[in-house]
Amino acid sequence: MTATTTRASTARSGRERGRSRDSLAAWLRRPRPPLAPPRWLAVLATAAGAIALAVVPLVNPSYINLTLTLVMIWTIVGLGLNLLVGFGGQVSLGHSAFFAIGAYAVAVGGAAGLPHPATLAGAAVVPFVVGYLVGLPALRLHGLQLGLVTLAMAMATPAAIRALEPLTQGSRGIAIDGSPPAWVPLAHDQWVYYLALALATVAYVVTRRLARGRLGRSFVAVRDAEVVAETLGVDVWHTKTRLFAASAAYAGVAGGLYAMLLEFIGPENFSLTLSISFVTLIVVGGLATVPGAVLGALFVQYVPTLTSSISPAATGAAYGVVLILFAFFVPFGLVGLARAALGRIVARLPGARGT
Amino acid sequence: MSLLTVEIAAAGYGPATVLHEVGFEVATGGRLVVLGANGAGKTTLLRTISGLTTVDGSIRLDGTELVGLAPHRIAGAGIAHVPQGRGTFGDLTVRENLLVGGATRPGRAAAADADRWMERFPRLGERAARPAAGLSGGEQQLLAIARALMSTPRLLLLDEPSLGLAPKVTSELFSTLDELCGETGTAMLLVEQNAELALGIAETALVIESGRITVRGSAAELRDNDDVRRAYLGV
Amino acid sequence: MLLQQIADGVATGAIYGALALAIVLVYRASRTLNFAQGELALLGAYVSWQLVAWGVPLWTALAISMIALGALSAASERVLVRPLVRRHQPLPLIIVTLGLMIALNAVIGWAWTYQTKEVPALFGEGAVTVAGIALSRQDLGIAATVLVVAIGLGLLFERTRAGLRMRAAISAPESAELSGISTGRTMTAGWAIAGAVGALAGTLIAPELFLHPGMMAPVLLYAFAAATLGGLESPPGALVGGIAVGVVENLAGSYLPHGSDFKQVVALVIIVAVLLVRPQGMFGRREVVRV
Structure with a gap:
């Protein structure tokens, strides 16, 4: 057996050059653990955030409350969609459909004289049931096919709303009374803000528990190795279907809040663009991360406001370019970037909880 | 002058290294058989020569460095590879399978050669216009070898041609193989479980265990080697 | 009346079939769906329109547009898609x-604004009446053009060496590579042809729908339905699927209440039903799911 020749060592150094060239991309792609701030910092930040969020609507003009409420609505959608796509590995490009179902549940329920707690519950239950029924057959499909079906769902949603005119009032649109009950001394925008804040908080906490708990682990198991998970006793199909339905319910609740906030909705509110912004949200925020939903929601709420002042085309261009860049270079989204940038700093703070 | 010179420091799939320090040569027109148990790294060795693994080292065909070339370039350089499981294009017809084998050659020459092969093996000729998936195992192996020779290679890599064939079919196949390579002067690197038959048509041989060469010598020497006899000849 | 409806559906269906063909070519090359297929076709329509507006003869404009979009589609395969296909991440x-x-x-939208543009009929006005059915010149021309392209592609795949290479690369990529075929090149070729066929579909349908940036979204939905119906892998299946969807769409539009809205729902139903009941489509063979 001869030793490696000169040619061989050339080949080897060529390989090493290749490695150092893509090292930035590799660094960006590396998965990282969540930030583990010291307890005092976590408590302090949570308290400060809670106080700020509670006080903000009382001192702001209503249009700022409106945009903040929208951020919370997008956050709820993002939490649910990320549960499905990020943790579950199931693609859905059609969550605008469930968002629409939730919105119309509130609108139609309100028109029938039901009070808002009931219509909002309906906005969770109806999409859950529809999501379950859609999921039962659809989740037999694998990645690409599911993407196709859900994309078709998103594309057909406005047409379906128009076609169901007796229920939805079609393209005339439907009005919703989103004002608070008589005993609540709040303006409309403040009332919906607090509702959204409460529901977004619940959604956040529940999602975090799901993502970290036994159920979350079985989701990830299904995502990473379906066959293996099956042999370990995870009921794959049932897990997927429940996940899909739960994620639809998140979108439905968000849609219900959206209807209450806007007080008037029509088919054009639920176009394919909406679904695409949901996908952008979780990709930008960070797939399979819980805080990613918040960062993504901020992105989809405020970036279009910035870009639309440039040109009506700029929003689409920005979303498109961002989707492509993130898919290639930043698979863990803004949360991943934050972890990369802040991880060491946070670990050095006094009282840090190790890794 | 050796046709193929292999000097592999390490080779494998991504982080998993399968082959360590493997070096040997195949002479022009020579026949080398590689023996070894399942999982020893025989298939990886052939895949490494064809450019399907990550490799650290040097593999030269007639002095041309192959490491770093794409698999289709290595094929174009004169190496034909019959993969394990034969790699038949199931939904293409038998004739099309042969023509694909001649993809690197001028169209007319390839077409003429395809017809020649189908005359030579009437079993293929009769099924020229049928999908190759319908052939029997032995016929598919024959087709795979003919397809490989369609490119008029200087070196033929064969990965377990006897796999899944009845003993009688296997021995027929080996005598055909012996005949064909004799006629065309094509060198052969054969990976085989059936040591008896393989050593019968080879000149030199080596044994791979856990990704390293443990025994090497002429085919006759290996047949007389007690360890090899016990392990691979079942004597 | 019914026959007339069917005849009208065939021509638009041929266009859906052409776009479905583009989807199928990409799927065969890379095992993925190109959701941008509709927008590539739309860009093709705009390029044709712009060239004609600058005074280029129509058929020359179409040819240039097809070449340009073929190149763009090939480039997007090379730059955006192939690295991810190699990483095996859907x-x-x-x-x-x-x-x-x-x-x-x-x-x-930025280049040509969001305003609707009127596109003159490609094959002239007027109609030919055959057995009581009025066939517009436009519809006949569209059907004939798609047919010619389909036959041309069929010959390319079945009768040429380049076509054989592409089929080999699709049938068994590794064996093809070991036979000296660059599967990377055949993949890019598949995308290039798809881009060109898409540009043709976009240009053909523009006079029917009026040219605007939202034009292709519903067409893409119908094309996906057509491609699914044909089994996603079969070029003839895509064409037949397209015509079937075109006819169904036309009938639904005429006979269902809220027909023009229900049409898109019908496409969704076709996609879901085919994937669940017969995922290999009308023509495909059942494929074993690889783990």
């Missing part, structure tokens, strides 16, 4: 083609 692939779809749409 989700980033979906995200990237989705990103391409909205980015292209935005570029089109």
